[in-house]
Amino acid sequence: MRTSSIPAPVLMIAAVLSVQFGAALARTQFDAVGPTGAVLLRLVFGALILLIAVRPNVRGWKREQWAAATVLGIALAGMNSLIYLAIGVIPIGVAVTLEFTGPLLLALVQTRRIADAAWALLAFAGVVLLGFDDGGDLPLAGILFALGAGAFWAVYILASARVGRLVPGVEGLAVSMAIGAVIAMPFGATAALGGVLASPVVLPVFVGVALLSSALPYALEMLALQRLSTRVFGVLSALGPAMAALAGLLVLAQALGTREIIALILVTAASVGVTVGVRRRRPPGPEAAAPPAP
Numbered sequence: 001m002r003t004s005s006i007p008a009p010v011l012m013i014a015a016v017l018s019v020q021f022g023a024a025l026a027r028t029q030f031d032a033v034g035p036t037g038a039v040l041l042r043l044v045f046g047a048l049i050l051l052i053a054v055r056p057n058v059r060g061w062k063r064e065q066w067a068a069a070t071v072l073g074i075a076l077a078g079m080n081s082l083i084y085l086a087i088g089v090i091p092i093g094v095a096v097t098l099e100f101t102g103p104l105l106l107a108l109v110q111t112r113r114i115a116d117a118a119w120a121l122l123a124f125a126g127v128v129l130l131g132f133d134d135g136g137d138l139p140l141a142g143i144l145f146a147l148g149a150g151a152f153w154a155v156y157i158l159a160s161a162r163v164g165r166l167v168p169g170v171e172g173l174a175v176s177m178a179i180g181a182v183i184a185m186p187f188g189a190t191a192a193l194g195g196v197l198a199s200p201v202v203l204p205v206f207v208g209v210a211l212l213s214s215a216l217p218y219a220l221e222m223l224a225l226q227r228l229s230t231r232v233f234g235v236l237s238a239l240g241p242a243m244a245a246l247a248g249l250l251v252l253a254q255a256l257g258t259r260e261i262i263a264l265i266l267v268t269a270a271s272v273g274v275t276v277g278v279r280r281r282r283p284p285g286p287e288a289a290a291p292p293a294p
Contacts, residue, residue, distance in 0.1 A: 022212030037191030073179025093245030102150025126266030
């Protein structure tokens with residue numbers, strides 16, 4: 001079946017689903033490799049896939065290109081490490097909802113409309129609702145990890161736009177992911193090696209995680225963006241928390257309660273509202289679309 005016959009929104013939704021199911025699949029191996037080992041294996045295999053696919057020619061790179069790729073690599077390592085640490089202790093749907101505050105706040109900073117304050121308050125209400133945990137089943141560490149991942153996600157969006165301007169295609173992303181793997185190595189090498197030696201399923205699982213979290217969604221997004229406006233792209237990207245909740249339910253049997261579902265709806269609605277407002281005031285361009293967390 002030719003991809004041109006598939007509606008572009010379907011391709012985009014499939015990309016968002018792929019990223020979140022990849023994260024859920026990685027979570028199944030935390031007992032074997034831990035969150036930091038899982039991050040390292042995901043980045044290593046993701047980098048290998050991209051490096052083999054695009055074969056970047058870095059011999060002629062200038063200092064500013066290496067600097068931009070390094071910043072993006074730091075953002076990738078920080079974002080992935082913190083979100084994996086978060087989903088190690090809180091449900092993945094909750095973690096991704098909290099993580100989404102990063103790109104949401106970045107979008108709000110880039111706007112000047114009074115109406116956007118309403119979206120900010122809506123998102124803040126969702127975060128407060130998640131933090132108001134009278135039952136004690138949502139550890140503070142998990143909340144802080146997820147919010148930290150959101151901060152790195154905002155850095156990733158800015159750094160990714162800069163790398164995209166300085167380096168053609170996805171060559172910069174491939175190099176940046178390799179840099180991220182090097183940064184993550186001291187924190188996850190022991191756990192990853194121990195898990196690989198102890199269980200024969202770890203390596204194939206993380207090859208699948210790398211495909212689901214990196215290669216497949218970027219290919220689908222690239223195809224979708226050929227036929228989608230950046231406004232629609234941004235709105236569909238805001239489905240991330242809902243897709244994460246679905247992945248958590250189907251893969252990890254993590255059912256969210258009423259409070260978590262309401263918070264997810266509030267943050268998603270705020271993301272959609274801000275995205276629509278930003279896209280209406282900005283001309284389409286590669287930097288106008290916030291890429292999803294890889």
